[in-house]
Amino acid sequence: MIPLRVLQVGSDLSVAYCGLQFALWGSDVALFQIPGEAGEDETTKRFLSANKRLITRAGDAEGADVLITALSSAALAGLGVETGDALVSRIVPYAEDGVLGGTPSVPLLLEAASGYLGINGSPDREPLRAPANLVAYIVGASAFGATLAAVHKRLATGEVERVVTSGLDVIASMTPFLRSQLAGRADKRHGGPATGVRLFPVGTGKVSLNLADESMFTMALGVLGIDRASVPGDLDTLAGRRGDPTALGEFLRSNSEGRSAEAFFKAMMNLGAPRIGLFQEPAALLSNEHMCATGYFRTLDDPEHGPTPYPGMPAAMSRIDPPPLEPMRDSGEGWQAADLMSGCHRSRRRPLEGVRIIDFTQAWIGPFATTMLADLGADVIKVESHRRPDIWRHSMTKPGTHPGAHPLNVSANFASTNRNKRGIAIDLNQERGRRVARELIRTADVVTSNFTPGVMHKFGLDHASLASINPGIITVAWSGYGETGPYADYKANGATIEAMAGWDALFGYADGDPMVMGFYQMDAITGLKMAACTLLALVHRDLTGEGQEVVGSMIASAIPYIGEEVMRASLSGSNRRWGNRHPGMVPHGVYPVAGDDQWIALACRDDEDWQKLAGLVGMDAEAWNSLSARRAAEDDIDAGIADWTRCRPRATAVAEAVAAGVPAAPVLDVLEILDYPEFAEREWFPEQRHPDLGPLRYGGFPWAFAHAELAAERPPPRLGEHTREVLTEVGLDASEVDALYRDDVVGTVLGS
Structure with missing residues (x-):
């Protein structure tokens, strides 16, 4: 175990996921909730609160080694939380020194302004958001790594760091902005990767693979016993298969009736197929032979809800055994871990310098x-x-x-x-x-x-x-x-594991596949x-x-990035695919603006946001002044917003929404982000010269350390x-x- 004393202040999703990582690896994580903070659904709360304990008095938090929060120092002080000598890890949607600093946290807007959203979805439809709470959890995972680096620095030097992780910067750092610079054009939506990987039906199931590739297509025909001569001419070429994956899917479906997608997956892998994934719903993970054979899932034995399957750990570590899994408990008791990080010195060195x-x-x-x-x-x-x-x-x-x-x-x-x-x-x-x-x-x-x-x-x-x-x-x-x-x-890559891990089952338009x-x-x-x-x-x-x-x-x-969805599936047997909608916010979506393939993202977190939006776009706010009322009228609301946005340029629509107090952001492509003011004002994409590729703009760093300056050397x-x-x-x-x-x-x- 890693016996640190960790204080989590607030239940922001990224903060909670970061705190969960510490708790699952054995730190004593005390959760101090912010009065009046909006909560998540019960299953998400149970997932994120495992192995934590709830405290209600700020005094019970004194002596923490690490403090994780989305709040500013002033806001912490207002709650009576003293940071003392704790390593403070603050997780915010936008950098503290950026033009958007202090803007409300809505993960959809981070996707939009980072260039991430614009690459996902069908080319003939609106960009499509990441499923479940994936974006918030990605930010929390990145912050966990940066916080651990600061812990290492303190143990090595005695210096107490303050770390700030920017959600927008985390998501932007994963986008293909560099290859788009070299290509001279931004990556676009293709309904999947540009290489041609798609979900294809086999029997009653689906598999994820690239059938535009000739060797994969030939191998698939052989496994399914399909005569090459029976392939329609327009599907017998790489360009034809890449250009019409729907027709290719129908051809496979009609020629694989009664076959098992799982048997097809295994046969392809055993023949040496370089990359193929078996499509699985989250519920199927619980009985998957590989996950069962490796004993992956654990059980959260909750007295109120009964035993529930819970995702296992990302790795086995020969010297660190995770503690038993427990539901969150109420506790005013003192810290369960010893003081491991005493001392306070100055070094100014980067967190992993010397490693x-x-x-x-x-x-x-x-x-x-x-x-x-x-x-x-x-x-x-x-x-x-x-x-x-x-x-x-x-x-x-x-x-x-x-x-x-x-x-x-x-x-x-x-x-x-x-x-x-x-x-x-x-x-x-x-x-x-x-x-x-x-x-x-x-x-x-x-x-x-x-x-x-x-x-x-x-x-x-x-x-x-x-x-x-x-x-x-x-x-x-x-x-x-x-x-x-x-x-x-079996070999794997990102696209095949998406299908295997249940992500693809949750990703898609609400009215589509x-x-x-x-x-x-x-x-x-x-x-x-x-x-x-x-x-x-x-x-x-x-x-x-x-x-x-x-x-x-x-x-x-x-x-674990979709942990609550796996728990939900274990209880109900199924999951809902939300598309761009959201279980706790209505409206929440991506809307067209003037121009070809131009969009904005917009969300109302609560009734107050809705009142502001309704006044802006000319809707009757009182008619739908509750989440349930707006949910029942969601189609009409989305249509009304689209009527308002599509006759405005993107920048105008965003500016008017933000001025009215409505959370909104432009959907940028991965070249536009290079000059987006939030990045440009901070010079977040500095130029670096490569001996053969010449000058290129590389990304900055998602984290800022109070006592160390990171550099792209x-x-x-x-x-x-x-x-x-x-x-x-x-x-x-x-x-x-x-x-x-x-x-x-x-x-x-x-x-x-």
Whole structure:
């Protein structure tokens, strides 16, 4: 367990989710509720309050190590909450120093103004919001990681930090703004990823895969026993399948009657299909063979509601056992954890400064996690092979501005997830290469990887082997499904895990079918959990001196983001797909404005917001002056708002709504956000020059630390760019390094 004393002030969703992470890993989390604060539905409350205790007197909170809240210092003081020497982690929708600082928190508006919303949904309909409370929980997960980094800094230096996490910045940091810069056009909505991944019917179920790809289509025909000659001509080409996924789905449906989607999924995976996911409703997760075999779900035994399945942990940690699961209890008792963070000093260093991470990860989830750690100050050394580099170096490549640029160094996707790292290239298939890797790891604190199980063991770089040469080492291994269970050897990515984890079942228009989200964002979202578990292990080592093995998976990381929906499904057997609507706010949606594919997002949190909106758009406020009345008339209300918005330019509609006191934001694309005033005034997208790609605007940091300045010091490394530098640092002399280059054990690929 991580025995910290954590005070959570208020029940804002992001704050509550951040506090939940501490509680589930064993911290003593005391919840001090804000008088009059609006609450969530009962199931969401039960999910977010597990392993916490409720206190009613501010005095009971004295002596906290960490304080998590959305409130300002003045507001805390008004409640009688003294921060003392606590590390304060404030989670806000917009940065404190931004032009929108103090604007009300509505997750839909964060999606809209960050560029995230505009990439999700169908091209012929309005942009589509993320399902459930996903956006708020993403922000909470990011804040959890930043708070842990500040805890590590205090344990290492004694300095007490104050951290502020901006929700808008968290969501913007995941969007593909960099690759859109290189492409010269913003990513758009395609009804799923632009690659062609969609949900397709097979028998009575669905699967998520890319049938625009010829090899996948041929394999699928073989598994279903469909003669290629029976494929209609317009579906027998890549362009035809990509252009009409509906017709392709009908063809599959009519040719798979009586078949099992699960059997099809397994057959495809066993034949080596690179990526395919089985579509599952949240209720199906509870009986899924892999989740059952791995014992993933736990039970929340609530005296009032009875035993309820509860999502498990994102990773197994060899030295940290989560405490038993309990419902929230009323408690005026003192702290259950000891004072672990006494002392108060000044260091001004970045939170992870002095931590070295040897990073074997590839593609998005792992590099996203290690970029977060690099941005927090860690020395991250990315290890690739010059013979077989990170697969994302082959993705979304663009001719470089340098005439001699090598194609492996001009990938937009690679560049978006590898800044602030050094790069080294080693051939691990050679014993000398593995020796070089071990010498590097002797100097490290953490080793990260995201291969399918067994790869690091094959290279002799598994935890047991590395602990024999570096007893304090922390190894962090993530994969699609973990190291045990029937799916352990299956490959995965963001789109396939979305389907498997129940997200796609909740994502879609209220009057339509389930859909795949727009840009594989599950990778980055679960990457936040990978980063957080790395930091948990680091904090544990700070407290005990022990290294450990951390083994996590995308599926185990994904399910807790919709935890209350899984609990709800266990009780009712089903879930509602809300589309852009919301269970607690009416209206809540995305509305057209003047111009092609131009939209605004707008929401009324309560009756007061509704009164203001009704006056603005000319509706009868009193006729629908309750949530239930507005719910019954939601179609009419949405139509009336759309009539008002569509005859106004986007900026005018937003300005008029905001001036009236109605929460609203423009739906921006991922290039427009670069100059959106909230970002531009803070210079949040600074320009950084890459040797081959030229000047590009990279994202800023979602967190601000009171006593440390984060910096983007390095552009993404070219393949093996720092090989000689790093090997010299770890003690190899020039002749040894020259010999390794000569024998092709290590390499550097910079182009001509």
